[in-house]
Amino acid sequence: MSLLSVNNLSVEFAVDEGTLRAVDDVSFYISRGESLGLVGESGCGKSVAALALTRLIPSPPGRIVSGQVFLGDRDLLRLKPDALRAVRGSEISMIFQEPLSALSPLHRIGKQMTEGIGFHKDMSRKEAWQYALSWLKRVGIPDAGQRMYSYPFQLSGGMQQRVMIAMALMLSPGLIIADEPTTALDVTTQAQIFNLIREMKQNETALLLITHDMGVVWEMCERVIVMYASRIVESAKIEEIFSRPVHPYTRGLLEAIPTPARGRNYLKDIPGQVPSPLRYPQGCHFQDRCGYAFERCRNEKPGLVDCGDGHLAACFLAYPGREYK
Amino acid sequence: MNKNSQKTSDNKRDPSKSPLLEVSGLKTWFDLKRGIFSRRTDTIRAVDGVSFSIMKNETLGLVGESGCGKTTLGRTLLGLETATAGEVFFCKEPLLKLSRGRMNRMRKSLQVVFQDPLSSLNPRMNIMDIVTEGLVQFKMLEGSREQHARKLLGEVGLDADMIYRFPHEFSGGQRQRINIARAVSMRPDLIICDEAVSALDVSVQAQVINLLLGLQERHHLSYLFISHDLSVVSNIADRIAVMYLGRIVESANAADIIEDPLHPYTKMLIAAIPVAGEKKTARKIIKGETPSLASPSSGCRFYPRCPEAAEICRRRPPPEIRQNGRFICCHLYGGFPE
Ligand SMILES: Nc1ncnc2c1ncn2[C@@H]1O[C@H](COP(=O)(O)OP(=O)(O)OP(=O)(O)O)[C@@H](O)[C@H]1O
Ligand SMILES: Nc1ncnc2c1ncn2[C@@H]1O[C@H](COP(=O)(O)OP(=O)(O)OP(=O)(O)O)[C@@H](O)[C@H]1O
Ligand SMILES: [Mg+2]
Ligand SMILES: [Mg+2]
Numbered sequence: 252m253s254l255l256s257v258n259n260l261s262v263e264f265a266v267d268e269g270t271l272r273a274v275d276d277v278s279f280y281i282s283r284g285e286s287l288g289l290v291g292e293s294g295c296g297k298s299v300a301a302l303a304l305t306r307l308i309p310s311p312p313g314r315i316v317s318g319q320v321f322l323g324d325r326d327l328l329r330l331k332p333d334a335l336r337a338v339r340g341s342e343i344s345m346i347f348q349e350p351l352s353a354l355s356p357l358h359r360i361g362k363q364m365t366e367g368i369g370f371h372k373d374m375s376r377k378e379a380w381q382y383a384l385s386w387l388k389r390v391g392i393p394d395a396g397q398r399m400y401s402y403p404f405q406l407s408g409g410m411q412q413r414v415m416i417a418m419a420l421m422l423s424p425g426l427i428i429a430d431e432p433t434t435a436l437d438v439t440t441q442a443q444i445f446n447l448i449r450e451m452k453q454n455e456t457a458l459l460l461i462t463h464d465m466g467v468v469w470e471m472c473e474r475v476i477v478m479y480a481s482r483i484v485e486s487a488k489i490e491e492i493f494s495r496p497v498h499p500y501t502r503g504l505l506e507a508i509p510t511p512a513r514g515r516n517y518l519k520d521i522p523g524q525v526p527s528p529l530r531y532p533q534g535c536h537f538q539d540r541c542g543y544a545f546e547r548c549r550n551e552k553p554g555l556v557d558c559g560d561g562h563l564a565a566c567f568l569a570y571p572g573r574e575y576k
Numbered sequence: 577m578n579k580n581s582q583k584t585s586d587n588k589r590d591p592s593k594s595p596l597l598e599v600s601g602l603k604t605w606f607d608l609k610r611g612i613f614s615r616r617t618d619t620i621r622a623v624d625g626v627s628f629s630i631m632k633n634e635t636l637g638l639v640g641e642s643g644c645g646k647t648t649l650g651r652t653l654l655g656l657e658t659a660t661a662g663e664v665f666f667c668k669e670p671l672l673k674l675s676r677g678r679m680n681r682m683r684k685s686l687q688v689v690f691q692d693p694l695s696s697l698n699p700r701m702n703i704m705d706i707v708t709e710g711l712v713q714f715k716m717l718e719g720s721r722e723q724h725a726r727k728l729l730g731e732v733g734l735d736a737d738m739i740y741r742f743p744h745e746f747s748g749g750q751r752q753r754i755n756i757a758r759a760v761s762m763r764p765d766l767i768i769c770d771e772a773v774s775a776l777d778v779s780v781q782a783q784v785i786n787l788l789l790g791l792q793e794r795h796h797l798s799y800l801f802i803s804h805d806l807s808v809v810s811n812i813a814d815r816i817a818v819m820y821l822g823r824i825v826e827s828a829n830a831a832d833i834i835e836d837p838l839h840p841y842t843k844m845l846i847a848a849i850p851v852a853g854e855k856k857t858a859r860k861i862i863k864g865e866t867p868s869l870a871s872p873s874s875g876c877r878f879y880p881r882c883p884e885a886a887e888i889c890r891r892r893p894p895p896e897i898r899q900n901g902r903f904i905c906c907h908l909y910g911g912f913p914e
Contacts, residue, residue: 290777509782
């Protein structure tokens with residue numbers, strides 16, 4: 252049985268110009284101990300989807316319009332507030348995309364780290380301090396003893412990220428939701444963090460990893476979901492996505508991965524812009540940037556179909572009866 | 577030093593021209609308390625003797641470990657941190673000694689994209705006001721405020737109808753692009769980009785980098801491009817400088833750094849780049865704790881973690897060697913004088 256299963260999740264925001272649907276009919280699951288990658292165009296709804304799982308969407312203006320999020324047999328979207336609070340942290344912990352917005356500017360790192368521990372683990376204040384300190388060392392922060400007394404602004408961007416990572420990992424939750432956790436980490440520090448996460452996976456901790464870095468997805472995840480303009484467009488095992496991408500957006504994305512170059516060099520991108528969530532077209536959201544779009548794509552939204560072995564794609568080209576290469 | 581590097585060594589640099597930005601011996605230190613009640617403080621040597629220059633129409637990529645001082649270096653150039661020592665000349669003006677008024681006027685030519693996109697945007701201003709604030713101040717608006725803002729948002733691939741929204745209503749990557757739009761709006765001479773594309777998916781990242789390259793081609797501006805991602809940096813920079821614990825340990829043309837890295841730390845960085853689709857081998861990670869910035873060793877700072885370290889590396893600071901347009905700070909290339 253899966254650890255977490257998300258069914259038909261939709262989230263909307265009320266803005267001046269109308270209502271925008273940031274997440275549209277998203278379904279997926281994560282098994283115990285599994286790592287699932289979530290990638291997609293900037294603004295496509297990855298963070299909003301992740302926040303919605305534990306009801307962290309600011310409301311208003313945000314609203315979870317529909318869906319279910321099952322953790323075991325409990326639907327998190329219908330859980331009482333205190334029960335939900337207990338789930339956050341001990342069962343699911345979250346690494347936020349912008350660490351400065353998640354850390355309090357007014358409190359020292361040590362205080363912020365120890366605050367949550369006593370609530371979830373049976374520890375005295377002193378034990379909690381030592382425990383937090385040991386985690387600060389494990390994420391590679393130099394002079395960790397002194398850093399417990401620092402304020403967030405006194406740390407570098409990557410150190411702030413690692414503080415967030417330590418805070419999420421140290422509660423040994425069953426699921427870690429990590430939203431762009433390594434955007435400021437150089438490759439060697441990144442490798443160190445990923446080794447920590449791998450260790451946790453041996454204890455059946457699952458990971459939902461949102462990232463723009465395809466190398467990281469490749470290295471860390473067993474399966475990956477690709478989102479475009481609020482919807483899931485493809486989902487498959489990691490080797491499948493890289494060797495046999497189906498959706499034209501996924502193909503474009505893989506072709507845009509930068510490789511080391513010899514200096515200034517224009518990069519391959521996907522031409523065109525993503526449509527505004529206020530004005531999604533009637534049919535497929537990718538139609539205007541797609542080289543293969545035909546009549547049906549303009550009129551109808553493609554649902555996910557199985558292209559074999561659990562490889563799902565939301566593209567009419569992949570529907571049975573079409574020859575598609 | 578490898579002979580091949582001569583071929584690719586920088587020919588664009590004309591020694592008779594003076595650089596746009598020239599930094600020499602720059603140090604920025606912070607005092608850090610040992611504990612809440614402690615009177616003792618440690619000195620964090622975030623930037624500890626850095627020298628480099630950037631020419632007009634040139635891009636210098638700056639890479640290095642998390643916490644090695646990249647952001648502090650950028651902030652010091654902008655006057656947001658106080659330099660402990662050193663000199664900075666920008667457009668021939670001594671940047672660190674300018675009065676507040678002159679510095680403010682200088683800010684038009686020296687723009688920045690900060691690492692944390694949310695905290696650098698005023699939460700109470702809408703996007704139109706944010707991206708055109710400088711234009712209004714320096715009377716550079718073309719058409720109405722709204723027209724100009726729409727054009728700028730279009731350039732970074734954002735929906736122009738969003739101009740009346742506020743920063744918190746955007747995704748992380750959208751905020752990064754708002755910061756970029758604000759910086760390029762001023763048509764500055766130099767933009768300091770601190771992890772400016774790090775939260776963008778690869779296709780939007782490519783669009784933004786292409787935009788930066790295009791602007792450079794048209795307006796001959798310069799970039800100091802700080803990033804943790806060497807493959808990205810190598811696609812935008814002419815030269816790359818590698819920083820380790822407050823110092824630059826190697827700098828050279830992008831091609832030389834990528835194809836013929838010399839410093840053991842640079843070699844490690846390049847070997848550790850994860851490549852999608854390649855066979856997964858356990859990535860080598862640097863062994864040992866990150867050394868303290870408060871008490872760096874008297875020899876080479878990379879010594880405790882260096883796979884090629886010799887006895888002398890522990891005792892003596894490494895020599896600074898300049899050859900074939902390259903710079904390297906390592907005992908391996910300086911001979912062993914004893
Ligand atoms: N508080 C809000 N009010 C209005 N719109 C919002 C709000 N938060 C997010 N949005 C919109 O919802 C959409 C999805 O945002 P989300 O943060 O999930 O994107 P993302 O996929 O995480 O992108 P990125 O990779 O850039 O972080 C975006 O179009 C964004 O502008
Ligand atoms: N205001 C401050 N007070 C005290 N220490 C500081 C302050 N700002 C930065 N530091 C310290 O200076 C060092 C360098 O930080 P900096 O932000 O320059 O690193 P960085 O290279 O940008 O790292 P990252 O890649 O993680 O962003 C770090 O040890 C940091 O904790
Ligand atoms: Mg996001
Ligand atoms: Mg930084």
